[in-house]
Amino acid sequence: MFSKACEYGIKASIYIALQSLQDKRVSLKEIAEEINSPVAFTAKILHQLAKNDILDSVKGPAGGFQIEKDNVEKLKLSHVVFAIDGDSIYSGCGLGLEKCNEKQPCPLHDKFVIIRNELKQMLEETSLLDLTSGLDLGITFLKR
Amino acid sequence: MFSKACEYGIKASIYIALQSLQDKRVSLKEIAEEINSPVAFTAKILHQLAKNDILDSVKGPAGGFQIEKDNVEKLKLSHVVFAIDGDSIYSGCGLGLEKCNEKQPCPLHDKFVIIRNELKQMLEETSLLDLTSGLDLGITFLKR
DNA sequence: TTTAATTCGGATAAATTTGTCCGAATTAAA
DNA sequence: TTTAATTCGGACAAATTTATCCGAATTAAA
Ligand code: SF4
Ligand code: SF4
Numbered sequence: 001m002f003s004k005a006c007e008y009g010i011k012a013s014i015y016i017a018l019q020s021l022q023d024k025r026v027s028l029k030e031i032a033e034e035i036n037s038p039v040a041f042t043a044k045i046l047h048q049l050a051k052n053d054i055l056d057s058v059k060g061p062a063g064g065f066q067i068e069k070d071n072v073e074k075l076k077l078s079h080v081v082f083a084i085d086g087d088s089i090y091s092g093c094g095l096g097l098e099k100c101n102e103k104q105p106c107p108l109h110d111k112f113v114i115i116r117n118e119l120k121q122m123l124e125e126t127s128l129l130d131l132t133s134g135l136d137l138g139i140t141f142l143k144r
Numbered sequence: 145m146f147s148k149a150c151e152y153g154i155k156a157s158i159y160i161a162l163q164s165l166q167d168k169r170v171s172l173k174e175i176a177e178e179i180n181s182p183v184a185f186t187a188k189i190l191h192q193l194a195k196n197d198i199l200d201s202v203k204g205p206a207g208g209f210q211i212e213k214d215n216v217e218k219l220k221l222s223h224v225v226f227a228i229d230g231d232s233i234y235s236g237c238g239l240g241l242e243k244c245n246e247k248q249p250c251p252l253h254d255k256f257v258i259i260r261n262e263l264k265q266m267l268e269e270t271s272l273l274d275l276t277s278g279l280d281l282g283i284t285f286l287k288r
Numbered sequence: 289t290t291t292a293a294t295t296c297g298g299a300t301a302a303a304t305t306t307g308t309c310c311g312a313a314t315t316a317a318a
Numbered sequence: 319t320t321t322a323a324t325t326c327g328g329a330c331a332a333a334t335t336t337a338t339c340c341g342a343a344t345t346a347a348a
Binding site: 005 | 316
């Protein structure tokens with residue numbers, strides 16, 4: 001479904017969002033621990049999210065990553081996914097014909113597009129804030 | 145979404161199904177041409193589908209692949225996908241926690257499972273026969 | 289029986305994704 | 319000003335997926 005990089009990116013964003021709600025800036029090391037991901041690889045992904053204005057990063061001691069409080073609600077999963085995996089979810093298709101072309105659809109097109117659109121809609125309407133609440137209550141998890 | 149191998153497997157199955165309805169057995173070479181896929185790689189995939197009783201294969205001159213007419217309607221996309229990608233569609237999940245565990249769900253679980261189930265249902269109720277009709281009429285395509 | 293067409297199946301190679309390493313740049317605090 | 323903590327960023331390595339190659343096995347037809 002999503003690439004590994006994207007999975008890490010989503011988990012990291014959720015964790016950072018949760019901490020940001022309490023005005024805490026978190027370090028790469030802490031994030032990687034909390035989401036159980038390889039540190040150096042996670043660094044690249046966070047960097048990419050920072051470049052895309054999804055995260056705010058600060059170097060130096062007491063540095064780390066944070067999300068503006070206002071943005072925790074405004075940022076949707078679709079933003080995170082797009083920053084890492086690009087538009088593959090929107091254009092990437094069931095049978096991988098070179099370019100999607102509604103005029104020359106593959107046999108699966110109609111049925112596939114329905115699912116793809118629901119996924120798209122779900123990503124676009126789910127904010128980071130939505131995903132933090134369960135975590136905070138201890139009923140959802142980012143690692144086991 | 146699906147692996148490349150799976151995409152080729154689906155396209156090949158649809159093409160073979162279409163020809164099988166006219167009692168035609170088709171060769172690897174012809175299939176690869178019709179679905180625009182690398183020949184040798186396609187061979188492995190067809191082989192795997194044959195081992196899983198989705199295709200019937202015959203060696204030697206005038207050999208090739210075919211699907212029993214009765215099976216064209218009985219075979220669902222889910223069978224093809226399962227033979228190649230395994231149960232990743234059923235168990236593979238939004239954030240890739242090691243094992244899916246409803247008791248310790250990731251934050252995305254509820255929203256993700258809805259989509260995953262719809263995909264699953266679509267694959268389980270779509271037969272190869274369903275996918276051949278448009279092809280036959282020239283309104284859907286396996287390559288461009 | 290010989291030949292040729294074909295799938296079978298293993299070894300290997302190329303491409304992509306995932307992951308590691310390490311030094312440079314930045315910055316807060318000592 | 320020095321030190322140490324941190325992100326930045328490029329080079330590299332490992333793992334996985336995708337793809338190629340080639341000989342063996344099978345089988346229909348010449
Ligand atoms: S025709 Fe439909 S399923 Fe095929 S590539 Fe385009 S959108 Fe995807
Ligand atoms: S908790 Fe839900 S989304 Fe997470 S791995 Fe399990 S099924 Fe998938």
